[in-house]
Amino acid sequence: MTQERKKQMKIVLQMVSGYGGEFRSWRLPEAKADAYTDMDLYVEMAQLAEKGKIHALFMADTPALTNHLETESPMHSMDPLIAMTAVARATKRIGLVGTFSTTFNEAYNLARHLKTLDVISHGRVGWNAVTTSTSAAAANFGQHLASRQERYGRAHEFIEAVQGLWRSWGEGVYLHDKETGQFADMGQIRPIHYQGTYIQTSGPLPIPPSEQGQPPIFQAGPSPDGIHLAGRFASGVYANPFTIEEAKAYRQMLRAEAEKNGRQADEINVFTGFMFTIADSKEEALARRRQLLEFDQDELAQRLAYLGAMVGLNFQGIDPYQPLPQSWLQLARANPGDPRSPRALEVLKEGYSPIDTLAHGVINYHPVVVGTATDVADFLQEWFEAGASDGFSIVPDLAHDGIKAFVEQVVPLLQDRGLFHQDYEGQTLREHLDLPYQYGRQE
Amino acid sequence: MTQERKKQMKIVLQMVSGYGGEFRSWRLPEAKADAYTDMDLYVEMAQLAEKGKIHALFMADTPALTNHLETESPMHSMDPLIAMTAVARATKRIGLVGTFSTTFNEAYNLARHLKTLDVISHGRVGWNAVTTSTSAAAANFGQHLASRQERYGRAHEFIEAVQGLWRSWGEGVYLHDKETGQFADMGQIRPIHYQGTYIQTSGPLPIPPSEQGQPPIFQAGPSPDGIHLAGRFASGVYANPFTIEEAKAYRQMLRAEAEKNGRQADEINVFTGFMFTIADSKEEALARRRQLLEFDQDELAQRLAYLGAMVGLNFQGIDPYQPLPQSWLQLARANPGDPRSPRALEVLKEGYSPIDTLAHGVINYHPVVVGTATDVADFLQEWFEAGASDGFSIVPDLAHDGIKAFVEQVVPLLQDRGLFHQDYEGQTLREHLDLPYQYGRQE
Structure with missing residues (x-):
C-alpha cells in the first residue's frame, strides 16, 4: 500500500x-x-x-x-x-x-x-x-x-x-x-x-x-x-x-x-x-428532480411538510413553487433532530423554492448533488x-x-x-x- | 401433450x-x-x-x-x-x-x-x-x-x-x-x-x-x-x-x-x-477405458476382485488381460446380490478378458455403452x-x-x-x- x-x-x-x-x-x-x-x-x-x-x-x-x-x-x-x-x-x-x-x-x-x-x-x-x-x-x-x-x-x-x-x-x-x-x-x-x-x-x-x-x-x-x-x-x-x-x-x-x-x-x-x-445545467437537473417529485403528489405534500419541520416553519397553504419571503427565512432554524437540516436551510436561503429545495435532494438518505x-x-x-x-x-x-x-x-x-x-x-x-x-x- | x-x-x-x-x-x-x-x-x-x-x-x-x-x-x-x-x-x-x-x-x-x-x-x-x-x-x-x-x-x-x-x-x-x-x-x-x-x-x-x-x-x-x-x-x-x-x-x-x-x-x-x-471402433473405445482403469493399479486390483465375486470366481493370481478358460466360465454364476452381475458374466462369456470386461463399464453406477x-x-x-x-x-x-x-x-x-x-x-x-x-x- x-x-x-x-x-x-x-x-x-x-x-x-x-x-x-x-x-x-x-x-x-x-x-x-x-x-x-x-x-x-x-x-x-x-x-x-x-x-x-x-x-x-x-x-x-x-x-x-x-x-x-x-x-x-x-x-x-x-x-x-x-x-x-x-x-x-x-x-x-x-x-x-x-x-x-x-x-x-x-x-x-x-x-x-x-x-x-x-x-x-x-x-x-x-x-x-x-x-x-x-x-x-x-x-x-x-x-x-x-x-x-x-x-x-x-x-x-x-x-x-x-x-x-x-x-x-x-x-x-x-x-x-x-x-x-x-x-x-x-x-x-x-x-x-x-x-x-x-x-x-x-x-x-x-x-x-x-x-x-x-x-x-x-x-x-x-x-x-x-x-x-x-x-x-x-x-x-x-x-x-x-x-x-x-x-x-x-x-x-x-x-x-x-x-x-x-x-x-x-x-x-x-x-x-x-x-x-x-x-448540462443546474436548472435542467433540478427540472428532472422536480419531475420525480411530482410523480406522487401525496408523497410530495408529506415531504414539503417534513421540509417545513426541518427548518422550524409551517408550510401549510404556501405556494411551494415560490421562494420563501425573507421574513420567513429570518425565523427559520435548522432542526437539530435531523443532520440534513442545515443543508436544507442553506438551500432555502439561497432563494430556492421549497419544491426546488426538495429537488436538491436535501431529504434523501445520502448527500446529493443536483447539477x-x-x-x-x-x-x-x-x-x-x-x-x-x-x-x-x-x-x-x-x-x-x-x-x-x-x-x-x-x-x-x-x-x-x-x-x-x-x-x-x-x-x-x-x-x-x-x-x-x-x-x-x-x- | x-x-x-x-x-x-x-x-x-x-x-x-x-x-x-x-x-x-x-x-x-x-x-x-x-x-x-x-x-x-x-x-x-x-x-x-x-x-x-x-x-x-x-x-x-x-x-x-x-x-x-x-x-x-x-x-x-x-x-x-x-x-x-x-x-x-x-x-x-x-x-x-x-x-x-x-x-x-x-x-x-x-x-x-x-x-x-x-x-x-x-x-x-x-x-x-x-x-x-x-x-x-x-x-x-x-x-x-x-x-x-x-x-x-x-x-x-x-x-x-x-x-x-x-x-x-x-x-x-x-x-x-x-x-x-x-x-x-x-x-x-x-x-x-x-x-x-x-x-x-x-x-x-x-x-x-x-x-x-x-x-x-x-x-x-x-x-x-x-x-x-x-x-x-x-x-x-x-x-x-x-x-x-x-x-x-x-x-x-x-x-x-x-x-x-x-x-x-x-x-x-x-x-x-x-x-x-x-x-471409431469398439476396440478403440475399450482401449480408452483400459487406460482409465490402469491409471490406478490398486483400485484396478480391487475392481478385478469384485468382478470375480460378481460371477462367483476367485481371480487371485490370474492374468486379467487373458480371456477366462471355458472351464472357469462354466463354473461362473451371476451373483444375485448385484443387479449388474448378469451383464458382467455375459461380457466374460463373449470372450473378453477380465480387464476388458471392466472396460465395458460393468461395475459403473449406470449402464454403460463402450463402442x-x-x-x-x-x-x-x-x-x-x-x-x-x-x-x-x-x-x-x-x-x-x-x-x-x-x-x-x-x-x-x-x-x-x-x-x-x-x-x-x-x-x-x-x-x-x-x-x-x-x-x-x-x-
Missing part, C-alpha cells in the same frame, strides 16, 4: 434494483421501465461502469420486500448472487461486492457461493457482511428478529467460519498433474471443525483459491457493534454521513478500531454513499481532500443514463485533477483497492 | 464437475486438467450440447466433499447455481436442471435463487429437489443427519413453501406502466404465511413469473418416500436402473404414483442415467422403444470430447431414426419437456 495509491479516491457504483436510487425514476422518459427483470441491461450498465474504471459494483440487499411496489421500483435486485455472476461473466476487471446476511444464510452455502464466484471472476468478489435488522426478513426465515447481541455474536462466528472454510483447501494444492496422477494434495484439504455458539461447520469446502486468495469483507452500519465488526474484518466500509465533519469523525473511529484489532488503519477503505443527478458534472466532481474532490472518505459509493438517480453521464463526464474531470485512477491497478478487487492478498483468517 | 411428442426421447446431459463421469478422465490426453475451475470451458460445453438440441443440462450435487481428490476429480461442480447462471447467460434454449437440497437450504433463499434464474434464463430452469442423505453434508451445517422420515417431511414442506413463494407475486401484475405510474399491483403481491412443522416463511417473494411460470421439479432416489415425493411434485425423475425390466417396473410405479396423487401419468418424465465411451456411435444409438433405441424410459441422463466418460462425439455422431443417428427432435419445441424447459405451464402449487 503505497502513499501514491492512497491519494486517489476509490469509487463503487450502486445500481440498486437496476434503476438507481430514486424509486420513481422508472417513470422517466429515459428509463427502461422493466429494468428489474432485464439482466441484459444490468450487464450493459456494469460494462459501462467498467469502461469508466469504476472500482466495483456494490449491491445492497435485504431478503424481504422492503418498499411499496405500487408506485416504486424495488429497493434490491432480484438476487445479488445471480446478478454478480452474470456481470462477472461479461466483464474482466470491475469488482463485484454483494451484500449477504450473516443472520439469514448458512455459512457453508454462502462460503461456497462466494468462493466459486471469486474463482470464476478471477478474484473480483467482495462480501458486504451484514446482520440484517428487518423483521420482514426474519419472518421469511420463520424467525423473530434476534437481539442485536445475538445477531452480532453470530456475525463474528459466521465470518470466522466462512474464512475458515475458504482456507480449508490449501494454497498451491490444486495440482491436476497428469504425469503423477495427483489431482490435489489431500493432506492440505482438511476439515475445520468450526464449533461456535451459533455456527458449526466441518468442511472442507472443496474449492481452490482465486487470484486474490479470497474475497475481502465489507461492512455497513454505524452502531458500536458494527464498528467493532469492521475493525476486526472489514477492508471496506459503506458509510452514510451527511457532513464532512461527521464523515471524518466516523472514518477516524473506524481506523482506530482497525488498529485496536491489530490491523493497519489503511486496511479499511471508507466508501461514503453519495447520490447525483447530472445535466453539472463539474458540480459533482467538485463535491467529491472537497470531501476526498478533506479526509472525509477514502472513496464513494455513488448512486445515480436513474442508472440508465446516470452511469453514462458519470463515466463520460465526471470521471474525466476527476482523472484530469489527478483524483481518480486512469486504469485499474491490477486484475483483482484486492489490487484495485490496494489490499493485501489474503487467504484464510487474518487472526 | 400430444402423442406425437411422446414418441421421441428426451435427453439431459451430466457434465459432473466439468470432466464427465469417470473420475480419472482428467488424465486423458484429450482432457483439460483444470476443467474444475474453468467456467469458460463449462459454458463452451453447454453451448455444444445446445447445438445438439440436448433438452437440458442436469447437475447433481451434495454440499460436501464426497470423493478422494488425491487422484480423482470432484464429483460435483464448484457451485451448481453459479454454473447454471453462467450457462444461462451464454445460451438461448437449453434447459438447466440443478440439484438443491431441501435439508441444507433455506426455502426463501432457494426460492429466490431459482426464480431469479428462471426469469433471467426466460424460463429454462428446473429444480432437482433432494433430501441429501450424506453425513458429511450434515456436518457442514452443524447437524447430524436427520431420520428419513424427518428429511422427507421437511422436503414436502420445503417444496410447498417454495412453490408458495413463487406464486406470491401474482401473474400479470408486473405492470411498470409509466402512464399510470403503477409499477405493480400490490393487491396481488401477498404474504403466504406458510406454517409447517419444519418450514415457516412469510413472503412475499418479490419476483414476477418467468415465461414458463416457475421451474418444474425433478426428483431422484428410488425409496418409497422418494417415489411418493415424485408422485406429488415431480415432472422429471432421475433414475438408476441397470436393466430394461427394472426400468420398466420403476417407470410404471412412478406413473401410478402420479395418478394416485391426482396427476396425469405423462406429467412424469423418467430420465435413466446412462454412461458412454464413443470411438461406436451406432452402438450408443442402438442402446438408447432399445431402452426407449421397450418403454423403459422417457429419456436419458447421459454421462460421457470425459466431457471434453464426449459431448462432441455424442452431438456430432449419436444425435444425427437418433434424429434419422425419428427418435430425437430436430430442434427445440419451444423456448422454455416446460415446452422442451412437453409440460404444462405452472405457476404456484399444483394442489
Whole structure:
C-alpha cells in the first residue's frame, strides 16, 4: 500500500434494483421501465461502469420486500448472487461486492457461493457482511428478529467460519498433474471443525483459491457493534454521513478500531454513499428532480411538510413553487433532530423554492448533488481532500443514463485533477483497492 | 401433450464437475486438467450440447466433499447455481436442471435463487429437489443427519413453501406502466404465511413469473418416500436402473404414483442415467477405458476382485488381460446380490478378458455403452422403444470430447431414426419437456 495509491479516491457504483436510487425514476422518459427483470441491461450498465474504471459494483440487499411496489421500483435486485455472476461473466476487471446476511444464510452455502464466484471472476468478489435488522426478513426465515447481541455474536462466528472454510483447501494444492496422477494434495484439504455458539461447520469446502486468495469483507452500519465488526474484518466500509465533519469523525473511529484489532488503519477503505443527478445545467437537473417529485403528489405534500419541520416553519397553504419571503427565512432554524437540516436551510436561503429545495435532494438518505458534472466532481474532490472518505459509493438517480453521464463526464474531470485512477491497478478487487492478498483468517 | 411428442426421447446431459463421469478422465490426453475451475470451458460445453438440441443440462450435487481428490476429480461442480447462471447467460434454449437440497437450504433463499434464474434464463430452469442423505453434508451445517422420515417431511414442506413463494407475486401484475405510474399491483403481491412443522416463511417473494411460470421439479432416489415425493411434485425423475425390466417396473410405479396423487401419468418424465465411451471402433473405445482403469493399479486390483465375486470366481493370481478358460466360465454364476452381475458374466462369456470386461463399464453406477456411435444409438433405441424410459441422463466418460462425439455422431443417428427432435419445441424447459405451464402449487 503505497502513499501514491492512497491519494486517489476509490469509487463503487450502486445500481440498486437496476434503476438507481430514486424509486420513481422508472417513470422517466429515459428509463427502461422493466429494468428489474432485464439482466441484459444490468450487464450493459456494469460494462459501462467498467469502461469508466469504476472500482466495483456494490449491491445492497435485504431478503424481504422492503418498499411499496405500487408506485416504486424495488429497493434490491432480484438476487445479488445471480446478478454478480452474470456481470462477472461479461466483464474482466470491475469488482463485484454483494451484500449477504450473516443472520439469514448458512455459512457453508454462502462460503461456497462466494468462493466459486471469486474463482470464476478471477478474484473480483467482495462480501458486504451484514446482520440484517428487518423483521420482514426474519419472518421469511420463520424467525423473530434476534437481539442485536445475538445477531452480532453470530456475525463474528459466521465470518470466522466462512474464512475458515475458504482456507480449508490449501494454497498451491490444486495440482491436476497428469504425469503423477495427483489431482490435489489431500493432506492440505482438511476439515475445520468450526464449533461456535451459533455456527458449526466441518468442511472442507472443496474449492481452490482465486487470484486474490479470497474475497475481502465489507461492512455497513454505524452502531458500536458494527464498528467493532469492521475493525476486526472489514477492508471496506459503506458509510452514510451527511457532513464532512461527521464523515471524518466516523472514518477516524473506524481506523482506530482497525488498529485496536491489530490491523493497519489503511486496511479499511471508507466508501461514503453519495447520490447525483447530472445535466448540462443546474436548472435542467433540478427540472428532472422536480419531475420525480411530482410523480406522487401525496408523497410530495408529506415531504414539503417534513421540509417545513426541518427548518422550524409551517408550510401549510404556501405556494411551494415560490421562494420563501425573507421574513420567513429570518425565523427559520435548522432542526437539530435531523443532520440534513442545515443543508436544507442553506438551500432555502439561497432563494430556492421549497419544491426546488426538495429537488436538491436535501431529504434523501445520502448527500446529493443536483447539477453539472463539474458540480459533482467538485463535491467529491472537497470531501476526498478533506479526509472525509477514502472513496464513494455513488448512486445515480436513474442508472440508465446516470452511469453514462458519470463515466463520460465526471470521471474525466476527476482523472484530469489527478483524483481518480486512469486504469485499474491490477486484475483483482484486492489490487484495485490496494489490499493485501489474503487467504484464510487474518487472526 | 400430444402423442406425437411422446414418441421421441428426451435427453439431459451430466457434465459432473466439468470432466464427465469417470473420475480419472482428467488424465486423458484429450482432457483439460483444470476443467474444475474453468467456467469458460463449462459454458463452451453447454453451448455444444445446445447445438445438439440436448433438452437440458442436469447437475447433481451434495454440499460436501464426497470423493478422494488425491487422484480423482470432484464429483460435483464448484457451485451448481453459479454454473447454471453462467450457462444461462451464454445460451438461448437449453434447459438447466440443478440439484438443491431441501435439508441444507433455506426455502426463501432457494426460492429466490431459482426464480431469479428462471426469469433471467426466460424460463429454462428446473429444480432437482433432494433430501441429501450424506453425513458429511450434515456436518457442514452443524447437524447430524436427520431420520428419513424427518428429511422427507421437511422436503414436502420445503417444496410447498417454495412453490408458495413463487406464486406470491401474482401473474400479470408486473405492470411498470409509466402512464399510470403503477409499477405493480400490490393487491396481488401477498404474504403466504406458510406454517409447517419444519418450514415457516412469510413472503412475499418479490419476483414476477418467468415465461414458463416457475421451474418444474425433478426428483431422484428410488425409496418409497422418494417415489411418493415424485408422485406429488415431480415432472422429471432421475433414475438408476441397470436393466430394461427394472426400468420398466420403476417407470410404471412412478406413473401410478402420479395418478394416485391426482396427476396425469405423462406429467412424469423418467430420465435413466446412462454412461458412454464413443470411438471409431469398439476396440478403440475399450482401449480408452483400459487406460482409465490402469491409471490406478490398486483400485484396478480391487475392481478385478469384485468382478470375480460378481460371477462367483476367485481371480487371485490370474492374468486379467487373458480371456477366462471355458472351464472357469462354466463354473461362473451371476451373483444375485448385484443387479449388474448378469451383464458382467455375459461380457466374460463373449470372450473378453477380465480387464476388458471392466472396460465395458460393468461395475459403473449406470449402464454403460463402450463402442461406436451406432452402438450408443442402438442402446438408447432399445431402452426407449421397450418403454423403459422417457429419456436419458447421459454421462460421457470425459466431457471434453464426449459431448462432441455424442452431438456430432449419436444425435444425427437418433434424429434419422425419428427418435430425437430436430430442434427445440419451444423456448422454455416446460415446452422442451412437453409440460404444462405452472405457476404456484399444483394442489
